[in-house]
Amino acid sequence: MNILAIETTGKYGSAAVINGAGEVFSAISTEEMNHLKGMMLLIDEALREAGIDKSELTHVAASVGPGSFTGIRIGVVTARVMAQMLDVPCVAVSSLEAMAGRVLDDAVSKGSLYVVPIINARRHQTYAGVWEAEFTSDYEHKALSPVMEEKQYMIEDLLKELSSMIAKLEAEASGRAQSLKAMLGNAVYFTGDGIDAYKEIIESSLPEGTYVFADEELRYQHAESVTEIALKRAMAGKVLGYNELMPEYMRLAEAEQRLKAGTLSERIRKPVQI
Template sequence: MNILAIDTSGPVAGVCILQGGEIAYEAAAVNKLTHSVNLMPMVEEALSRAGIDIADIDLYAAVVGPGSFTGVRIGVSAIKGMAHGAGKPCIGIDALEALASSVCMTDAMICPIQDARAGQVYGAAFTQGMPPVRVLDNMAEKLPDYLTKVLTITPADQKLCFIGDGVKPFKAAIEQELGDRAIFAPAHLAYLRPSAAAMLAWHKKEEACDYLSLMPMYLRAPQAERMRQSKLEAEKA
């Protein structure tokens, strides 16, 4: 089975091709161009390097969030279009689950966190496995509220391993709250690897759907909508 996986949910655009459960090609890029400009040339390069044609792809995978609203829409729309054109199935990949899958050989509670801005994180909790075993659903919360929820399901003697781009801005606060119970994944794992998304697609291929069923995962309303709602509430007050 050939799988094409893409991630545009964060600042790094990524593409991976999996062949028979093994990585045939992987690339990620950060530059001044938008994901909408970068993505299709990256897909074309991936196919060329893997030595296959778009018609050879059996399953299309997109990271559906949580993450950048615009970025997620770009990736989901691209995969929906390719899957529709090819008449092939697609699958949505949870960004937090993909981050958690990058942590291995640990007994710690795996806590993927992304910087959701406005003092919030997108977070969840997993134990190790492939796919990771979910123990806490995705959420958008202030860091203290997220940590409280994680601690309620974590044994007192278990460490917590944090991974994701939320580590850098919130590391000091996490250490202050958890002390030596907090451990952190290497910095190079802060951003989701497209191969992690591709491997999850391989392991969860039975969950594939048609292009019409592939939808973005938003944990909160876009900023413009939140500002509009706040304005309406202020006018009513």
């Protein structure tokens, strides 16, 4: 199995290839929002690093969102057309899940139970999900299981949920006559560019010492983490035809929202009355 993965949902585009031995090779843009111009070169670089010819690819995977609408589309279209032309299946990976996977080792090492990727969706909105980090006592085996749905949240609402999850953990800790910090470390691990946007809101909403932010090197989307999920999914046969690879915008276009709500401008909807 040789899987190409494309990640364009955040600021820096990247491409990565995972081979049958599980080795990952990647290339990431140094320019912000250079997805369209730079993607084919990143893909080419990742393939060359891996020593794999494009004709040897068995799957094309894409991070399908949420994230920048434009970015999502560039990645998804690139993956769809490459898969169509190379006659291989696609694999869809959630950007949030890939972000959670990217920080899992770090989160476990910091004693975090909940991994929370948050993508800035502006005006207090965020695309987010909450995963529980599961690991064996020797930390050898680590996995993520979803505990809160991936969707668009108001940051305040998300933090309210997390607060009560932290409160439960604290109750559990005090039942064992321990502090939460001693029992777990930083219970909640945030990652994603939502940190950059909502850091202050998070800091004023959650008790100090109960959460931690991912370092910048791990904070943003990277195709490497897309490949790892894609590999598991491909091995499980969870693949798609190129036409089934769809963006996960998590939000209707504004005009669609207004059309649905019946608030689309009358001027636009009806002929102007003179």
